[in-house]
Amino acid sequence: MTAHLPALQVVIPLLCAPLCVLLRSRTAAWLLFLTAAAASLACASVMAWHVARGEVLRYAMGGWRPPAGIEYVIDKANVPVLILVAAIGLAAAVYGRRSIAAEIEDARAPLFYACLCLNLTGLLGITATGDAFNAFVFLEITSLSSYALVAMGRRKRALLAALQYLIVGTIGATFVLIGIGLAYAVTGTLNMADLAQRLPELYGNRALAAAVIFVFVGLAIKMALFPLHAWLPDAYAESPSVVAAFLSATNTKVAIYLLLRLAFGVFGAALVFERMPVTEIGLLLACLAMLVASAVACFQSDFKYLLAWSSIAQVGYIAAGFSLATADGVTAAYLHIINHALIKGALFAAAGIVVLRLGSARLQAMAGLGRAMPWTFAAIVVAGLGLIGLPPTAGFVSKWVLAEALIEDGRWAVLAVVLVSSLLSVVYVGRVIEVGWFRRPAEPVTVAKPPLSMAVATWSLVLLSLVFGFAPGWPIDLAEGAAAVLVGGVE
Amino acid sequence: MTVESAGWASPDAALALPAAVAVPLLGGLAVVALRRRANLREAASLVAAVATAAIVLSLWPAVEDGLRLRMWDWLPGISLVFTLEPLGLLFASVAGVLWPVTTLYAIGYMRGNLQRNQTRFYFFFALSIAATLWIAFSGNLATLFIGYEVLTLSTWPLVIHAGNEQAKRAGRVYLGLLLTTSIGLLLPAIVWTAVLAGTTDFVPGGILEGKAGTAALTVLFALYLFGIGKAALFPFHRWLPGAMVAPTPVSALLHAVAVVKAGVFTVLKVSVYVFGVDTLDVTGAAEPMMWVAAVTLLGAGLIAVTRDDLKERLAYSTVSQLAYIVLAAALANDIAAAGGALHIANHAAAKITLFFCAGAIYTATNRTRVSELDGLGRTMPWTFGAFLVAAVSVVGLPPLGGVWSKWLLLAGAADAGQTVMFGVLLAGSLLSLAYLVPIPARAFFRPPTGRPGDGEAPWTVVLPLVLTAMACAALFIGADAVIAPLNEVLESP
Numbered sequence: 001m002t003a004h005l006p007a008l009q010v011v012i013p014l015l016c017a018p019l020c021v022l023l024r025s026r027t028a029a030w031l032l033f034l035t036a037a038a039a040s041l042a043c044a045s046v047m048a049w050h051v052a053r054g055e056v057l058r059y060a061m062g063g064w065r066p067p068a069g070i071e072y073v074i075d076k077a078n079v080p081v082l083i084l085v086a087a088i089g090l091a092a093a094v095y096g097r098r099s100i101a102a103e104i105e106d107a108r109a110p111l112f113y114a115c116l117c118l119n120l121t122g123l124l125g126i127t128a129t130g131d132a133f134n135a136f137v138f139l140e141i142t143s144l145s146s147y148a149l150v151a152m153g154r155r156k157r158a159l160l161a162a163l164q165y166l167i168v169g170t171i172g173a174t175f176v177l178i179g180i181g182l183a184y185a186v187t188g189t190l191n192m193a194d195l196a197q198r199l200p201e202l203y204g205n206r207a208l209a210a211a212v213i214f215v216f217v218g219l220a221i222k223m224a225l226f227p228l229h230a231w232l233p234d235a236y237a238e239s240p241s242v243v244a245a246f247l248s249a250t251n252t253k254v255a256i257y258l259l260l261r262l263a264f265g266v267f268g269a270a271l272v273f274e275r276m277p278v279t280e281i282g283l284l285l286a287c288l289a290m291l292v293a294s295a296v297a298c299f300q301s302d303f304k305y306l307l308a309w310s311s312i313a314q315v316g317y318i319a320a321g322f323s324l325a326t327a328d329g330v331t332a333a334y335l336h337i338i339n340h341a342l343i344k345g346a347l348f349a350a351a352g353i354v355v356l357r358l359g360s361a362r363l364q365a366m367a368g369l370g371r372a373m374p375w376t377f378a379a380i381v382v383a384g385l386g387l388i389g390l391p392p393t394a395g396f397v398s399k400w401v402l403a404e405a406l407i408e409d410g411r412w413a414v415l416a417v418v419l420v421s422s423l424l425s426v427v428y429v430g431r432v433i434e435v436g437w438f439r440r441p442a443e444p445v446t447v448a449k450p451p452l453s454m455a456v457a458t459w460s461l462v463l464l465s466l467v468f469g470f471a472p473g474w475p476i477d478l479a480e481g482a483a484a485v486l487v488g489g490v491e
Numbered sequence: 492m493t494v495e496s497a498g499w500a501s502p503d504a505a506l507a508l509p510a511a512v513a514v515p516l517l518g519g520l521a522v523v524a525l526r527r528r529a530n531l532r533e534a535a536s537l538v539a540a541v542a543t544a545a546i547v548l549s550l551w552p553a554v555e556d557g558l559r560l561r562m563w564d565w566l567p568g569i570s571l572v573f574t575l576e577p578l579g580l581l582f583a584s585v586a587g588v589l590w591p592v593t594t595l596y597a598i599g600y601m602r603g604n605l606q607r608n609q610t611r612f613y614f615f616f617a618l619s620i621a622a623t624l625w626i627a628f629s630g631n632l633a634t635l636f637i638g639y640e641v642l643t644l645s646t647w648p649l650v651i652h653a654g655n656e657q658a659k660r661a662g663r664v665y666l667g668l669l670l671t672t673s674i675g676l677l678l679p680a681i682v683w684t685a686v687l688a689g690t691t692d693f694v695p696g697g698i699l700e701g702k703a704g705t706a707a708l709t710v711l712f713a714l715y716l717f718g719i720g721k722a723a724l725f726p727f728h729r730w731l732p733g734a735m736v737a738p739t740p741v742s743a744l745l746h747a748v749a750v751v752k753a754g755v756f757t758v759l760k761v762s763v764y765v766f767g768v769d770t771l772d773v774t775g776a777a778e779p780m781m782w783v784a785a786v787t788l789l790g791a792g793l794i795a796v797t798r799d800d801l802k803e804r805l806a807y808s809t810v811s812q813l814a815y816i817v818l819a820a821a822l823a824n825d826i827a828a829a830g831g832a833l834h835i836a837n838h839a840a841a842k843i844t845l846f847f848c849a850g851a852i853y854t855a856t857n858r859t860r861v862s863e864l865d866g867l868g869r870t871m872p873w874t875f876g877a878f879l880v881a882a883v884s885v886v887g888l889p890p891l892g893g894v895w896s897k898w899l900l901l902a903g904a905a906d907a908g909q910t911v912m913f914g915v916l917l918a919g920s921l922l923s924l925a926y927l928v929p930i931p932a933r934a935f936f937r938p939p940t941g942r943p944g945d946g947e948a949p950w951t952v953v954l955p956l957v958l959t960a961m962a963c964a965a966l967f968i969g970a971d972a973v974i975a976p977l978n979e980v981l982e983s984p
Binding site: 385388389390391392397399400401403404407408415419420422423426430434437438470471472473476480 | 563564565566567633636637640641644648651654659662663666667670671674675678679682683685686
């Protein structure tokens with residue numbers, strides 16, 4: 001049984017998707033998604049326990065031996081992402097029942113859950129696989145289901161957002177495919193470990209350089225790295241609440257993971273960061289992302305758009321970390337992947353509750369929220385402080401680790417940009433808090449209490465971000481383990 | 492969790508450190524739980540305040556043992572640590588003892604002025620005290636930074652308590668300046684220290700000796716001193732006069748004692764336990780900041796003379812007096828550092844009295860301007876008597892506590908051979924004479940203008956200010972008890 005876990009955690013959600021469609025019942029579909037997420041989390045936890053003891057789990061799909069067959073490799077570099085994705089999936093399942101009931105009509109609900117299952121499948125697949133082409137396939141599964149999910153948003157603009165996302169996302173996926181194809185052309189293999197062995201002989205090959213560029217640009221689109229971020233604000237802000245919470249916490253993060261895996265584990269740091277100027281380009285784009293996106297976030301009048309722009313800025317922090325290509329830098333990036341997923345997931349979840357009860361997430365409509373919805377507002381405040389990176393929240397810990405990595409590398413200018421971006425986040429988070437707390441609403445707002453399941457899901461993410469701020473030993477260990485595997489090479 | 496103790500005190504005594512932080516926190520939660528029953532709610536505040544004061548004072552016998560409580564590993568290579576040492580305990584005692592007095596005063600003031608949102612007020616007040624004690628007992632810079640930021644955030648709702656446009660604008664300046672300096676300057680300074688020294692622990696003699704060149708240390712020291720915005724050095728002082736829109740008990744305890752003293756306390760901690768007085772002295776890394784402190788000291792004093800709003804004048808006086816303590820740190824010798832530490836206690840007792848008086852005048856007569864106070868001394872003799880006592884203590888004349896800290900500061904400046912600073916200190920005292928003493932003089936000696944007052948404010952308002960005025964006098968007699976343990980830390984390498 002244990003031997004099959006790497007495959008099971010992907011196969012269970014994959015099988016749940018058609019079942020959702022076949023059963024045609026809202027409750028059954030919800031139960032299936034819940035089961036899929038819970039089962040994936042269980043699989044990931046057991047695998048994490050094995051990996052923590054120093055094992056590397058390898059699974060040959062269908063019994064075909066690698067490198068010809070598809071291989072799944074579970075090691076310290078991807079097990080934290082698996083846990084993260086599955087855990088956020090579980091939170092989204094708990095949160096989603098009432099939220100989806102309010103936003104999606106009965107006929108479409110099973111299809112909606114099927115898309116969620118497929119999305120989860122894709123994310124887990126990208127993370128678990130040790131095969132470059134297989135990773136592309138799962139990337140497409142994730143993307144296609146995301147387009148459908150975004151299109152189900154409550155406003156007509158959601159369709160436009162989905163179309164924009166589809167066009168840009170397809171370009172990104174194609175670039176990734178071209179890149180992987182080029183790598184295949186020069187080496188004749190798609191297995192990541194095998195690629196990593198054969199590529200060093202080919203350093204200097206033009207086709208290989210082109211492969212790196214295609215893969216990186218494609219994934220930069222998928223992770224919404226400035227200036228390839230244009231699809232993100234609309235896609236997140238217009239999508240249904242549960243989708244915004246789930247995608248913001250997982251989609252860009254998994255794309256970043258794939259980039260890390262391909263950069264360090266396949267192409268090799270010697271090629272990417274020494275022969276090619278990825279460090280300089282990455283740091284430059286990261287700085288621009290932090291400054292521009294944070295500044296734009298300050299001027300948003302809609303809470304969900306504000307959060308989306310802040311996400312683009314936070315991707316900049318992560319990019320700054322891994323562009324350093326040092327163990328400390330990758331640790332910082334990895335840690336921020338985990339911490340920001342929790343924080344932003346919590347914030348979008350809280351925004352979903354606000355939309356459910358007030359009918360809008362415009363800041364103007366949020367006046368007096370502190371009195372009308374004290375618990376939801378408190379969740380926004382605490383998670384917002386995490387976004388700024390104030391102690392003792394998780395955001396502070398990752399910022400500390402990032403600052404240490406930047407100082408050790410002597411990147412003072414980047415450090416200054418990180419700090420300026422944090423100060424801008426004080427402005428945009430402060431605006432939300434001031435409106436919710438101290439602006440009197442035009443007419444007194446009385447709203448029903450938020451559904452318990454949604455509040456519980458939101459608060460469990462908030463509390464987890466606090467725990468990871470006060471006692472960050474576990475996430476830091478995970479991030480350091482991942483960085484050791486990545487920077488030290490696959491084996 | 493591990494406890495380290497250098498002396499005979501039982502290791503369990505170290506648990507009093509987190510307890511001292513937890514009690515105000517629990518008090519705050521009790522306030523929220525009892526929000527529908529005003530009398531019980533205020534009782535909860537008082538009980539928590541008295542208990543906190545008792546716990547903090549009970550730690551004095553153990554202070555020489557240097558307790559260290561290591562909670563758990565927090566950041567890479569850095570643990571969450573609480574320590575007990577004289578400087579921290581002095582600061583904790585000042586905040587802890589003045590809290591019950593202020594609570595008594597706040598009950599009278601908030602009810603007398605029919606303030607709204609009192610539950611929120613008392614909750615965030617308790618949270619601020621918890622953060623202050625956290626700062627006082629922090630064993631390293633990273634731990635301290637948590638308390639520092641929590642203190643900023645928990646005092647913000649108190650600053651904008653009134654909720655009107657002026658309060659909100661002041662709140663924006665408050666958060667903006669304090670967070671900008673702490674995130675933009677203090678945090679990088681702390682991380683840089685961690686990278687240079689491999690630790691951020693407070694160690695007698697400092698942790699940076701020989702870890703960096705003079706230029707780097709000079710920049711780092713400037714980052715710290717400007718980054719600790721709560722110390723209100725020019726040009727980052729604007730938040731403090733703005734914060735005076737808060738209810739008077741907040742101005743009194745938080746913006747004359749807890750918040751600003753947390754700033755200068757951090758400055759002293761950084762100078763004594765991170766850089767080390769000797770390192771600062773040998774490298775001269777503190778020299779530039781000494782001049783910034785001197786400019787602040789005189790500049791704020793000059794501004795105070797021109798202000799007619801009583802609370803604003805007191806706020807600028809606070810900026811000036813804080814610069815004394817920063818200057819003490821920058822003079823980089825143990826005499827001045829002891830003077831700076833003592834000035835934390837002296838200025839706290841005196842300035843809280845002055846603010847209590849301002850609040851009492853407002854409660855009794857609704858007056859806020861210095862020019863409106865003529866002749867009020869006859870109807871409010873206790874209030875203005877206490878004002879005079881505190882003013883004389885700030886100026887630094889016997890027989891009040893302020894004389895000792897000014898004395899030590901002058902001795903420290905002389906010892907460092909800084910004749911200019913010697914003059915600056917004297918000029919600052921003359922300025923404080925000019926902006927404080929005329930106020931009680933007008934009240935007592937000028938004929939009343941307009942409607943005469945109706946007498947003193949309620950007793951819960953007057954009693955605390957008499958008590959704190961007496962504390963100013965007690966600090967004259969008992970100064971030695973405070974200095975002795977401080978000297979031991981400062982003189983031992």
